[in-house]
Structures are given as C-alpha cells and as structure tokens.
Amino acid sequence: xSYSGTTAASTAANPPSxxxxxxxxxxxxxxxxxxxxxxxxxxxxxxxxxxxxxxASFFSDADRLGMRNGDIIMSASYTTEGSSSILVIxxxxxxxxxxxxxxxxxxxxxxxxx
Numbered sequence: 093x094s095y096s097g098t099t100a101a102s103t104a105a106n107p108p109s110x111x112x113x114x115x116x117x118x119x120x121x122x123x124x125x126x127x128x129x130x131x132x133x134x135x136x137x138x139x140x141x142x143x144x145x146x147x148a149s150f151f152s153d154a155d156r157l158g159m160r161n162g163d164i165i166m167s168a169s170y171t172t173e174g175s176s177s178i179l180v181i182x183x184x185x186x187x188x189x190x191x192x193x194x195x196x197x198x199x200x201x202x203x204x205x206x
Contacts, residue, residue, distance in 0.1 A: 095140065097153040107157055108136035108165060130162030130184060137168040142180055145169065149191035151184075159184050159192055 096106045111133040136145075144150060145167065151159065163184040168177045181201045182194035 095138075095144070095150050095152060097151065097157075106138055107153065108134045108151065108159075108167075110134050110158060113158075130160035130164070132158070132160065132163045134159065134163060134165040134184070135167070136165055140169060141173070142169050142171055142178070145180070145182070145194045146196045148193055149187045150193040152191045154184065154186065154192035155190040159186075161186050161192075165194060 113132050151157070161184060165180075165182050165184055167180040167182070169180045170177055180194070184192050185195035186192045
C-alpha cells in the first residue's frame with residue numbers, strides 16, 4: 093500500500109504526527125538532512141506493512157512535515173496483510189532532500205505476538 097501524506101486528498105491523508113519536537117535532543121531546529129540531526133518523536137498508524145515503511149522514500153513529504161534524520165518514529169503496523177498489528181519503533185533516514193523512510197539496518201525494533 094502506498095503512503096498517503098499531506099498531498100493526498102483530504103479524506104485519504106494520513107501523515108505521521110509529531111509528538112514532541114525535542115524529546116531526545118536539545119537540537120530541534122531543522123537545518124539540513126544530515127545524519128543524527130533529529131530528536132523528535134513521531135507517531136504513525138496505518139494499514140501499511142512494516143516492509144512498506146522500509147522502502148526508499150516512503151514518507152514522501154518528510155521534509156514538509158519537519159522530520160529530520162535521527163528522529164524516532166513509533167508505528168502500529170502489520171508484518172503481513174491481514175495479520176495482527178505490531179509495534180514498530182524506528183529511526184528516520186532521509187533518502188533524498190524531501191523524502192525519508194525508516195532506516196533498515198539496525199534501526200528498527202518490532203514487537204512479537206503469539
């Protein structure tokens with residue numbers, strides 16, 4: 093499933109929500125998309141699969157939302173279509189100057205279920 097960000101129709105839009113701007117860092121003004129700049133905490137709930145969020149440039153409007161490299165995102169997601177939801181905690185990584193995804197190497201934790 094594709095991401096429905098701020099540019100989607102108003103009834104379809106489902107961008108992540110920033111919970112706090114500087115929860116993990118003193119640095120809370122976006123200056124660039126360089127590594128380890130972030131510190132904000134985001135929440136995202138959708139029917140997207142965890143693999144969708146790992147795809148390059150998944151959050152196509154990340155810069156418009158104010159996301160930065162190193163921001164933390166918590167998401168209720170799915171491992172497979174129709175499965176139970178799981179908790180995903182990951183780190184935002186920019187793939188371009190405007191789009192980001194959850195970093196796929198050593199930067200995502202998922203819950204397990206029985």
